[in-house]
Amino acid sequence: MPLDRPSQELNVALLSEKCSDFAKFQIWPLRTRLDARAWLGNFQDDDLPLARHLLNAFMYFNDDLTRQLFVAALQGIGVLQPWRARRRGNIFDDWSTFLQSASLTYVTGEIPNPADSGHLFARAARDHAGVSEEQILNPVEALERIAIRGDRSPVVFVDDFVGSGDQFTETWERRYDIGGKSYSFSEAASDADRAGTPLEVYYAPAVCTMYGLDNIKRRCPGVEISAGNILDQRYNVFHPDSLVWPAELVADGQALVRRLSVALGLPEDESEWGLFGYHGLGLAIGFAHKTPDATIPLFRYRAEHWRPLVKDV
The missing domain is CATH 3.40.50 (Rossmann fold)
Known part of the structure; x- marks a missing residue:
């Protein structure tokens, strides 16, 4: 599932419409499970452009899509x-x-x-x-x-x-x-x-x-x-050639994730709740039944002043 590198100019209205439509067409679940608006509310105005790129890159695999990918994997054995x-x-x-x-x-x-x-x-x-x-x-x-x-x-x-x-x-x-x-x-x-x-x-x-x-x-x-x-490795938020960010904003985006993660008290390591995600995989993905610990904690961490994008069952 290739992810095209985004343009530096991310259309805010289009992103908002995308999030709304994904929920409306049940690609994304109800806000009780995935709340893009509340998650963006964690960020200061100056950080919002980068936060929107991070949200735009997030991949959510609902039950139907996950099942189809699994059946494709099983059938793929035959090739x-x-x-x-x-x-x-x-x-x-x-x-x-x-x-x-x-x-x-x-x-x-x-x-x-x-x-x-x-x-x-x-x-x-x-x-x-x-x-x-x-x-x-x-x-x-x-x-x-x-x-x-x-x-x-x-x-x-x-x-x-x-x-x-x-x-x-x-x-x-x-x-x-x-x-x-x-x-x-x-x-x-x-x-x-x-x-x-x-x-x-x-x-x-x-x-x-x-x-x-x-x-x-x-x-x-x-x-x-x-x-x-x-x-592949470029889906990693922290990869030098990460596809999550526009080419001009890779360093700024990675710095934002690091700064906010440290401010939340997350360890600067590759543990389950380390800011880089488990094994440093730095992903931006979630499934209907769980959010992998390879996904960066900024998407899944819950604190008094931080609302997660995705909430596990």
Whole structure:
């Protein structure tokens, strides 16, 4: 989803109309969830031109758009060269066979939680991509099928958003209790390679940063990634060639974000609430079900004198 670099002269009336229409047509939610007017009210008059550029760059993925991107990611597996290299028949028949035989699982935190967003996208695969309920497994079940039953059916991890890629790599490397032994997907893949029966593993997130994609490729060799939308580094508010700002205002815009973040007491680091966003990704995005910690806190921070643009459920 390319973002054109904005002109230095941002039409204020057009931006206001855009925000109003996005809410009217339900691209953006009601003001109780996303309030552009209240957020702009945080800024002094002198800072408003830059604040409007920041607002103009914000990308909000509602449920419908996120679901469409996710289904595109899942279907995109069929155009990956490694997927095609494993198959020599009719591509449509091969895809149908693949989809009916694959095990679908999801990424979890250190302590798996029913609220993990992977559950939502496993259900989306069932409801919108023709995957049966029986194919959806939690990570332990998927790993047991590989380690105990010797199943070599394709494994597809599903997700909404990849920022740093850490959550996937941690799921991949995490040791689970499998048949009384500590075992990981990483070890299972290595063992399968040595046995000459390599695992076929895919990861299908709706939205993925280039940073996260590179991180996963480096730490999880053999995992093929098909994303519905890939955000390159220039979507970072702090990138030297950031697409968020007009070319003439990059330095001024970045200085504004830094100044206001420090004034709010946000740490000058790459932590979850650090002013640069988690891992320094500096994004300006939100989803209907959450705002990633890779998004700069100025959009999501709440304080007595600071109203967030987006409010999580």
